[in-house]
Ligand SMILES: NC(=O)c1ccc[n+]([C@@H]2O[C@H](COP(=O)([O-])OP(=O)(O)OC[C@H]3O[C@@H](n4cnc5c(N)ncnc54)[C@H](O)[C@@H]3O)[C@@H](O)[C@H]2O)c1
């Protein structure tokens with residue numbers, strides 16, 4: 001049973017990753033970097049990470065226009081080939097002669113590119129934030145590091161958002177086109193004022209908060225919706241965090257700044273447009289996919305949306321001419337990051353990251369996982385999956401409006417504290433906690449950096465168990481403190497959101513939610529449901545799901561005492577419809593429920 005031994009790591013006290021080196025003096029291909037300062041790590045001395053044997057002078061292919069300062073910086077270290085507008089075939093031909101490739105969003109770095117490189121391509125640099133144009137899985141499989149430049153274009157994107165907001169309100173683009181066409185339509189292009197109007201900033205991250213700050217300067221009343229942003233950061237710039245429904249219902253202007261994730265995909269759709277104030281105006285400099293573009297055309301035609309200003313589209317260049325040609329739409333060709341200053345900043349940021357990586361340094365903005373030695377990975381593999389899934393579950397249990405700041409992870413193990421390297425597990429928990437709510441990509445390389453950047457403090461604790469030290473871990477427990485939960489039963493007696501899991505037969509299982517014992521394999525998705533413990537509940541829920549052809553993969557009931565409260569955990573292979581979830585909620589004995597995507 002659990003005995004003493006606890007160690008705490010506070011992320012905010014850890015030195016920057018950039019102090020670690022990827023260069024190795026040991027020529028092992030099965031190398032692995034461990035946090036030099038981690039008090040919980042293996043007694044084994046892993047050699048540091050080896051990426052490749054360096055050539056005398058590497059070659060860097062710059063496939064899209066990059067700021068001069070960045071190109072000059074690259075030239076000090078490498079042969080630089082600036083070749084723009086390459087066809088996919090030309091890129092595949094050239095790549096076998098290159099050690100690094102730098103792109104923006106316009107070049108697809110596909111699996112074929114990595115395959116064609118013949119193993120020479122070691123680093124892909126994305127001169128910007130989004131890496132949806134880079135096949136990350138293929139990069140990792142080919143041992144190619146991908147780095148990006150996540151901060152240098154924030155202000156440019158925010159300024160473009162404000163430019164679109166003001167241009168839209170005063171019909172600048174439409175009026176300009178009409179004057180150039182020889183017309184003088186002073187009555188047609190009467191605009192609307194911004195001062196005193198309510199702007200809802202959807203996504204209060206790097207770009208969103210800069211937009212909010214600027215809109216306050218224009219005299220607007222700014223509210224924001226971001227389920228994961230800390231209220232104190234919003235308060236500091238005089239912005240009130242509100243629910244999604246409140247934001248869209250009360251806004252005169254809506255500005256989108258959230259990442260494109262399964263949860264935000266088409267978040268503006270027929271249903272949500274119907275909840276908006278008639279005549280609302282919308283700006284999108286985030287990603288096209290957060291709007292259902294057909295629904296936007298309908299909302300524009302119906303006058304629900306008076307105007308839209310769009311920099312990003314689901315498909316770029318956009319194929320839907322109906323949307324782009326709509327007279328109440330202002331469109332720009334993904335120009336958010338396109339200022340001289342941002343492009344210089346991005347160019348320097350990416351050039352430094354690429355040169356650093358080619359020199360064997362560990363990049364703070366790496367977005368894919370480094371290779372981990374096969375024997376370590378095979379032992380930890382099921383726990384790695386468990387760690388990420390517990391992180392994902394825990395963050396989805398957080399109620400909107402609560403900022404996640406403090407997380408405690410407890411590892412239950414019979415192994416001696418120095419015989420278990422938890423760095424990979426911690427990174428995966430961090431990945432699970434952050435990725436569902438952000439545009440950040442988290443891996444072993446950048447987990448601590450990303451957590452620190454977001455003000456997320458992760459404390460680790462060991463619970464030393466009696467028994468066989470054969471398996472590295474008995475359980476992992478993740479607790480989030482100082483937050484409300486959308487599923488009150490997930491709160492422990494001391495008020496933290498608590499989930500705990502174990503690996504059974506190689507498969508991660510959820511074994512505890514709050515104070516309730518459950519047992520459900522962490523595959524597919526889960527419905528958690530608290531009900532009065534009485535006969536027939538499993539059947540009632542099961543038949544609602546079967547009517548929808550939703551396959552139940554696992555079901556377990558945990559209860560405090562017979563005929564009192566029970567928690568039912570139901571694993572489902574398909575996503576239940578909103579209607580069927582509503583019907584589950586309407587079963588009289590059901591007290592609360594939540595649907596969680598793993
Ligand atoms: N148009 C351009 O050229 C351009 C330039 C830079 C960034 N971007 C895009 O802008 C977006 C924001 O970038 P960033 O750098 O500010 O990212 P960020 O990660 O700093 O901020 C994103 C914020 O969205 C929040 N969020 C997550 N899910 C949400 C939800 N369901 N509802 C509301 N908020 C949610 C997160 O908590 C986070 O605070 C990204 O989509 C990025 O790709 C576009």
Ligand SMILES: O=C(O)[C@H](O)COP(=O)(O)O
Nearest residue numbers: 104105127128129130337
């Ligand atoms: O993801 C980004 O950084 C922005 O969308 C900018 O993309 P760009 O580099 O193609 O302008």
